[in-house]
Amino acid sequence: MDYRFSEKVSHIKASAIREILKFTSQPGVISLAAGNPAPEAFPVDEITRISKEIFEEDPILALQYSISEGYTPLRDLLKKELEKKGEFVPDRDELIIVSGAQQANAMMAKVLCDPGDILCCEAPSFIGSLNAFKSYNVDLRGITLKEDGIDLDELEEVLKTGKVKLIYLICNFQNPTGLTTSLEKRKGAYELAKKYGAIILEDNPYGDLRFTGENVPSIKSMDKDGIVAYSRTFSKILAPGIRVGYISAPKEIINKMVICKQVDDVHTNIWAQVLAYKFMTQCDMNAHLEKLRAIYRHKCQLMIEQIEKNFSSKISFTRPEGGLFVWCTLPDDCDMSAFCTRAVKEFKVAVVPGNAFMISESDHTTSFRLNFSTPTDEQLVAGCEMLGKLSKEMFGE
Amino acid sequence: MDYRFSEKVSHIKASAIREILKFTSQPGVISLAAGNPAPEAFPVDEITRISKEIFEEDPILALQYSISEGYTPLRDLLKKELEKKGEFVPDRDELIIVSGAQQANAMMAKVLCDPGDILCCEAPSFIGSLNAFKSYNVDLRGITLKEDGIDLDELEEVLKTGKVKLIYLICNFQNPTGLTTSLEKRKGAYELAKKYGAIILEDNPYGDLRFTGENVPSIKSMDKDGIVAYSRTFSKILAPGIRVGYISAPKEIINKMVICKQVDDVHTNIWAQVLAYKFMTQCDMNAHLEKLRAIYRHKCQLMIEQIEKNFSSKISFTRPEGGLFVWCTLPDDCDMSAFCTRAVKEFKVAVVPGNAFMISESDHTTSFRLNFSTPTDEQLVAGCEMLGKLSKEMFGE
Secondary structure (H helix, E strand, C coil): CCCCCCHHHHCCCCCHHHHHHHHHCCCCCEECCCCCCCHHHCCHHHHHHHHHHHHHHCHHHHHCCCCCCCCHHHHHHHHHHHHHCCCCCCCHHHEEEECCHHHHHHHHHHHHCCCCCEEEEEECCCHHHHHHHHCCCCEEEEEEEECCEECHHHHHHHHCCCCEEEEEECCCCCCCCCCCCCHHHHHHHHHHHHHHCCEEEEECCCHHHECCCCCCCCCHHHCCCCCEEEEEECCCCCCHHHCCEEEECCHHHHHHHHHHHHHHHCCCCHHHHHHHHHHHHHCCHHHHHHHHHHHHHHHHHHHHHHHHHHCCCCCEECCCCECCEEEEECCCCCCHHHHHHHHHHCCCEECEEHHHHCCCCCCCCCEEEEECCCCCHHHHHHHHHHHHHHHHHHHCC | CCCCCCHHHHCCCCCHHHHHHHHHCCCCCEECCCCCCCHHHCCHHHHHHHHHHHHHHCHHHHHCCCCCCCCHHHHHHHHHHHHHCCCCCCCHHHEEEECCHHHHHHHHHHHHCCCCCEEEEEECCCHHHHHHHHCCCCEEEEEEEECCEECHHHHHHHHCCCCEEEEEECCCCCCCCCCCCCHHHHHHHHHHHHHHCCEEEEECCCHHHECCCCCCCCCHHHCCCCCEEEEEECCCCCCHHHCCEEEECCHHHHHHHHHHHHHHHCCCCHHHHHHHHHHHHHCCHHHHHHHHHHHHHHHHHHHHHHHHHHCCCCCEECCCCECCEEEEECCCCCCHHHHHHHHHHCCCEECEEHHHHCCCCCCCCCEEEEECCCCCHHHHHHHHHHHHHHHHHHHCC
16 A cells, blocks of 8 residues: 655654664663653652542542643643743633643644744754644744854844744753853844744743753743743653643634644643642642752753863863753864764764754754753763763864 | 634634533533533542552653653553454554544544545534544545445545545444444445545544444454554543543554654653553453443433433434434424524523534534433433423424
8 A cells, every 4th residue: 555645744754863762772872862851850759649639539520521721720820820930921811731842832833834834943943843843844944043042133034035924942941952042132033023923932841940040031921912922841840741731822822722722632631730730739849840950950060070071172062051951062074973873883872963953954063962861970971971982082182 | 913823723613512512511501412421430449549559660650751652561452452352453563542532533634634635524423523634624525424324325426536535434333423334334435445545544432332232343354455544542431531542553654643643742641551551451341341331321221211202203313322422303394403502591401413513514404412421310311301392392292
């Protein structure tokens, strides 16, 4: 049988990260390629207790069909939380609970983009979102990401085509670079979106994981024109396996997303939504987040120290103020691809080659991504030592 | 702000059922309009115990990221179950776990259909699936559903266009009609799909809920040509709130669905997958299903009795051998819409007008759907008495 697939999916491929992760399951391989929260970051005891409580108190609530908008007490609580943080104050109909931020971002493309519409994103950017956008046949345009955020001139050039529907930005501790967009760049992107009639999709999965430096206001908090959607997730602050995220946007957009959610998967697992609600109301969220920040602060510092100690001086790297990733870059004349391949095959350390995060994997880059959240301290040190050895062998001291 | 939505979603609307369900939350309204499992059908004690066990045994498994294909032990178990039932024997890469059968069906359209491709379905059919297909801009064609399944001549006429990608069928106790497709019609549909190069999507949410009559082999069990996909769900046999379903299809299609799943929502809530696995392995599934069948057999019989006793003889109705629904039809000169509206507004009984299940809500029908799974026996009797009173007032004895 010769299957004829839709144009939408015929050109998308399995994530390159997944291919590399296959190597990580081989015995003896240290993975600095993942993006999972540290296992010690999960509040196991609290979740165990709360899950039990859910079934003791109201098992039918956790088992019966629920509404597509999401568990109402959780929606109302998230509104209060956003208000308390000084972010912004969405009405109830300006927020929908979804199955992780991945679904929120994919749905934004489904709801807003026709094939050929332009979607601008940072280059590099999060591969999961890029593939989600590609699965709706959008015309993806990468805007160069600098130390303080995307190049606004480059963005405006693309906006001038009049075909840009969405601008996708991860402003805090971006995946894969760990970079944070400055307040000026956030304001600039907002003004440009407004000027050219585009919607900004601000993805903030790591916002609560700032372990150093000062908070920068979200673009959504500046939104007076109804042009910003803002997605977050419980994956990095509670647990990714429960698949709970949310997105806040103008109610016209949320209305469409509710219909979309209804036809795509009816509603998000309701046990997980009640769990998130009870965790937020019964536990000390600030103390929990401080614990997570301490874990990642430590792991990030350890990685930076090890890079400084071991890596060839040819390799430059970012110094993230939060999140899970460090981005390393080789000079233009170095063979990054050979480095990553030798790293995993000969030195048994997996990293993600930077082209996995480019609009097209054939786009030139000499960068690679390191993750510090998943490995143990011992693995992190050993992994960086091996990468250091290889880097010096290939590129000199 | 004048939001420009994608063509895909600009024409889909919130389900008509949802609008009617709004009335059901008014005090005193009896709902025969839902499609929820009976609350007493949930194995609450077993689920409570198993959930506790999951967190005692391996909490990280239930909280960490998992793979897009689904929990491997559950995939392997479902293969064995299908084999044991004499259905068919999928390889592991011919089955993916998804967030309910709704997601499986929506994804089939995403993976296979370009805008304008024809998708044939029973008329009437399940509104959730129809809206999911519409959200990918397919050209939906309803094929008249008769007592023993769709009109095959009508199907062939559409297939002759050469533009049919998918044929969507609910062969067992169909939603909304409760009708079961005969073996002959199943074979006939398969042969036609093969002849014209179309894929059949066989949705079987109610298959385990046969409470009378003999099992009819699935179309998938006849598939020698790799042209049938088969979706099922735990919603009706375990709990819909956990959102776990699966689909088996040729591995080329499953491969595409895995990528689709990865970009749409990464993976299905892993706690729920482990729960389904443990329930199937630790509990007596046969005894559990017999209990469910007894509940629905009783409720269906009660509804049929009440219809016979109370309704105007002008109303004909189906006698389902399983599932959750009875389909009632008025003569062509009767005003079904007025009947449904008066039923909920004056007589405080909610039913779903049949046009909610047509390809277009403006398509003519004089039918309406009754649900017997959700109401209590008392509500069911009282509801049918009120509908009977109204029907005799409007249409005579």
